[in-house]
Amino acid sequence: MNHTFEAASIVREKAEQAVQILQEQGTDLWLTFVRETPQVKDPVVDLLVGFHLTWASALLIHRNGERIAIVGRYDVPNVERLGAYTHVEGYDQSIQEVFLETIKRLKPRQIAVNYSENDPSADGLTYGMFRYLSRMLAPTPYCSRLVSAEPIICSLRGCKTPTELALIRAAVARTEEAFELLTPLLRPGVTDLEIADFLHKYLEEQGYESAWEWEYCPVVTVGPDSDIGHAMPAGHRVSAGNLIQVDFGISRYGFVSDLQRTWYLRKRGEKDAPEKVRRAWEAATAALEAGRAALKPGVTGAEVDAAARSTLVAAGYPEYLHAFGHHIGRNAHDGATILGPTWERYGNSVKLPIEEGNVFAIELGVAVPGHGYIGREENVVITAQGAEYISQPEDELWLI
Amino acid sequence: MNHTFEAASIVREKAEQAVQILQEQGTDLWLTFVRETPQVKDPVVDLLVGFHLTWASALLIHRNGERIAIVGRYDVPNVERLGAYTHVEGYDQSIQEVFLETIKRLKPRQIAVNYSENDPSADGLTYGMFRYLSRMLAPTPYCSRLVSAEPIICSLRGCKTPTELALIRAAVARTEEAFELLTPLLRPGVTDLEIADFLHKYLEEQGYESAWEWEYCPVVTVGPDSDIGHAMPAGHRVSAGNLIQVDFGISRYGFVSDLQRTWYLRKRGEKDAPEKVRRAWEAATAALEAGRAALKPGVTGAEVDAAARSTLVAAGYPEYLHAFGHHIGRNAHDGATILGPTWERYGNSVKLPIEEGNVFAIELGVAVPGHGYIGREENVVITAQGAEYISQPEDELWLI
Numbered sequence: 001m002n003h004t005f006e007a008a009s010i011v012r013e014k015a016e017q018a019v020q021i022l023q024e025q026g027t028d029l030w031l032t033f034v035r036e037t038p039q040v041k042d043p044v045v046d047l048l049v050g051f052h053l054t055w056a057s058a059l060l061i062h063r064n065g066e067r068i069a070i071v072g073r074y075d076v077p078n079v080e081r082l083g084a085y086t087h088v089e090g091y092d093q094s095i096q097e098v099f100l101e102t103i104k105r106l107k108p109r110q111i112a113v114n115y116s117e118n119d120p121s122a123d124g125l126t127y128g129m130f131r132y133l134s135r136m137l138a139p140t141p142y143c144s145r146l147v148s149a150e151p152i153i154c155s156l157r158g159c160k161t162p163t164e165l166a167l168i169r170a171a172v173a174r175t176e177e178a179f180e181l182l183t184p185l186l187r188p189g190v191t192d193l194e195i196a197d198f199l200h201k202y203l204e205e206q207g208y209e210s211a212w213e214w215e216y217c218p219v220v221t222v223g224p225d226s227d228i229g230h231a232m233p234a235g236h237r238v239s240a241g242n243l244i245q246v247d248f249g250i251s252r253y254g255f256v257s258d259l260q261r262t263w264y265l266r267k268r269g270e271k272d273a274p275e276k277v278r279r280a281w282e283a284a285t286a287a288l289e290a291g292r293a294a295l296k297p298g299v300t301g302a303e304v305d306a307a308a309r310s311t312l313v314a315a316g317y318p319e320y321l322h323a324f325g326h327h328i329g330r331n332a333h334d335g336a337t338i339l340g341p342t343w344e345r346y347g348n349s350v351k352l353p354i355e356e357g358n359v360f361a362i363e364l365g366v367a368v369p370g371h372g373y374i375g376r377e378e379n380v381v382i383t384a385q386g387a388e389y390i391s392q393p394e395d396e397l398w399l400i
Numbered sequence: 401m402n403h404t405f406e407a408a409s410i411v412r413e414k415a416e417q418a419v420q421i422l423q424e425q426g427t428d429l430w431l432t433f434v435r436e437t438p439q440v441k442d443p444v445v446d447l448l449v450g451f452h453l454t455w456a457s458a459l460l461i462h463r464n465g466e467r468i469a470i471v472g473r474y475d476v477p478n479v480e481r482l483g484a485y486t487h488v489e490g491y492d493q494s495i496q497e498v499f500l501e502t503i504k505r506l507k508p509r510q511i512a513v514n515y516s517e518n519d520p521s522a523d524g525l526t527y528g529m530f531r532y533l534s535r536m537l538a539p540t541p542y543c544s545r546l547v548s549a550e551p552i553i554c555s556l557r558g559c560k561t562p563t564e565l566a567l568i569r570a571a572v573a574r575t576e577e578a579f580e581l582l583t584p585l586l587r588p589g590v591t592d593l594e595i596a597d598f599l600h601k602y603l604e605e606q607g608y609e610s611a612w613e614w615e616y617c618p619v620v621t622v623g624p625d626s627d628i629g630h631a632m633p634a635g636h637r638v639s640a641g642n643l644i645q646v647d648f649g650i651s652r653y654g655f656v657s658d659l660q661r662t663w664y665l666r667k668r669g670e671k672d673a674p675e676k677v678r679r680a681w682e683a684a685t686a687a688l689e690a691g692r693a694a695l696k697p698g699v700t701g702a703e704v705d706a707a708a709r710s711t712l713v714a715a716g717y718p719e720y721l722h723a724f725g726h727h728i729g730r731n732a733h734d735g736a737t738i739l740g741p742t743w744e745r746y747g748n749s750v751k752l753p754i755e756e757g758n759v760f761a762i763e764l765g766v767a768v769p770g771h772g773y774i775g776r777e778e779n780v781v782i783t784a785q786g787a788e789y790i791s792q793p794e795d796e797l798w799l800i
Contacts, residue, residue: 039521115531125526
């Protein structure tokens with residue numbers, strides 16, 4: 001847990017990046033308005049502070065470079081120590097006076113606040129806090145100047161700084177190590193629970209956290225009888241002829257990986273996986289590569305998903321019932337752009353353009369009746385040229 | 401981490417308790433509306449599910465006893481396994497159709513949703529999700545029937561079930577054990593960092609989490625030079641004549657403790673602490689007991705705070721710049737009623753009545769110039785008779 005310094009330096013990088021984004025987007029002021037973040041945490045607090053805030057707190061970033069934190073008295077020393085804010089103001093009884101004075105001094109033409117119907121990571125302003133803010137601003141001209149900070153947060157969260165990318169690469173490498181250590185365990189008789197336990201022990205020994213909720217990180221499917229998706233391991237036992245699929249990620253120094261690996265456990269005498277397993281593997285891989293080829297700056301998530309989805313369907317396999325890809329970073333679903341179909345539940349998130357510096361998990365899968373599930377998931381970074389692997393892709397099905 | 405069963409049984413208890421509360425309060429339907437809870441988690445999800453939900457999800461509890469969960473396809477098996485819901489509906493592309501059908505079938509006169517300006521734990525509905533909900537309901541008569549679920553959540557979260565109380569009592573007992581183990585370490589030369597490390601190692605060895613953010617759980621003040629409040633340890637070294645104060649809590653099986661203990665390190669030849677330390681200790685203790693005596697079902701938080709605060713001030717000491725008490729449970733600040741003064745930043749939360757079954761941390765402190773800080777904090781449960789200690793109170797200042 002000794003990453004206080006590194007965390008503070010990323011917060012400084014992000015606060016400076018935010019000023020640039022405000023300048024590019026022509027927005028005067030960005031307000032993050034939170035309280036008691038251990039109860040409900042606006043995801044932006046991770047980017048702009050890195051620890052919890054207790055009383056009502058306003059983080060104000062202005063396109064002129066001013067970065068102002070108005071926080072409860074007891075949070076002042078920790079926010080000052082970050083070095084990310086040009087002014088840190090503390091209060092004892094109410095935030096109202098110093099907050100309104102600051103707004104009136106800055107005279108913003110727009111105040112971007114953290115709400116979004118599309119992007120959960122840009123939707124950290126609660127409805128109660130929105131009402132409180134509106135009530136404070138009601139007697140001023142600023143109440144009608146509130147706009148959504150979605151485009152700011154989308155760029156800020158999505159475009160990783162070099163430090164952030166290095167931390168994600170390291171998380172990916174340690175996840176690949178875990179898969180290597182797991183492989184010798186995969187023999188007939190081992191259960192999905194034992195596989196999950198092994199990876200949980202790896203996390204505990206290394207002092208890492210799971211990239212998503214512990215109980216279903218990893219997701220393990222063993223043979224044809226496991227539920228597919230977010231289900232918890234249920235005691236299924238591996239036997240020869242089974243596919244074993246593991247969806248797993250780690251969180252290390254606050255940054256995550258998200259990978260899937262698939263193994264085929266050969267029957268006595270088998271040299272390779274059976275024809276129908278190999279065909280499914282090749283179709284899944286071709287679809288993954290088609291999506292990756294489409295994935296570059298400026299295209300939309302829907303275009304990328306369509307490239308992968310149509311390739312899989314053209315090969316005669318059913319569509320996957322999820323999006324092809326999602327940001328990773330501080331979270332396994334790191335908000336903003338989704339590489340998904342134009343289904344209602346994805347809203348506008350699949351229409352956003354991919355940007356340089358984005359990091360995605362790309363994934364799809366195919367069920368093979370009688371054998372199990374093939375899942376392919378890799379992690380990529382977006383450069384000017386396209387999507388470059390930061391994981392070592394599972395180019396060929398792993399045979400045991 | 402093997403507490404899946406226990407967690408599910410508490411969820412079932414809470415879902416049934418919620419039906420009773422709806423009947424008592426005369427509210428037809430309570431809706432918790434969330435998505436991607438690893439990004440932004442409505443605190444109610446802990447009470448009604450106990451794990452994360454991915455796609456837009458609606459948890460509907462009706463006073464007629466129906467408990468309906470509408471969740472993304474992949475979350476269905478885990479929600480079904482809880483056994484807390486009478487109907488679990490999955491969807492693939494959009495929640496809209498099944499959600500609207502369900503509302504139209506139930507015909508609620510009120511739909512309580514999770515927003516509150518007063519209580520962060522009742523304010524888990526984000527502004528983006530509120531807009532999405534309003535948009536879905538706009539063509540129906542139900543949009544104008546949205547009300548705040550604050551009173552429902554306040555009772556549900558605040559009134560602990562027997563299982564919840566037992567878990568809090570256990571967390572308190574293990575915290576007291578940590579303080580006992582710490583005491584022999586407290587000698588001249590030890591630093592606040594070493595004290596914090598010792599308690600962090602205790603948490604790691606036992607597999608517990610910190611009750612609040614790791615970096616400042618514990619808060620340690622050593623002698624007269626430490627910052628007071630939420631500051632992180634900064635390398636201050638203990639010497640004879642110092643007060644050492646530790647504010648620490650653990651989280652075990654999802655339930656927390658929150659206690660402070662104070663030690664006085666005697667100088668060579670001292671039998672007891674000096675007069676001014678003893679007078680401050682007695683004033684702090686008298687104020688704590690005055691607050692506890694006022695704390696019983698039906699009174700408001702402001703009345704309790706006033707009893708403690710006025711006792712301290714009458715003894716000639718300055719007021720503490722925080723509330724006298726707060727709920728504990730799943731969080732060290734477990735929402736709802738605050739035992740605090742009528743300062744603007746506490747809003748309505750200090751005017752709510754205390755209920756039987758509530759569990760509070762009660763706390764206050766006094767600085768002693770030249771020696772350090774005395775912090776008193778204990779945990780109590782509210783019975784029909786009043787506030788009963790569930791910690792073993794530090795009746796006398798601990799001398800070393």
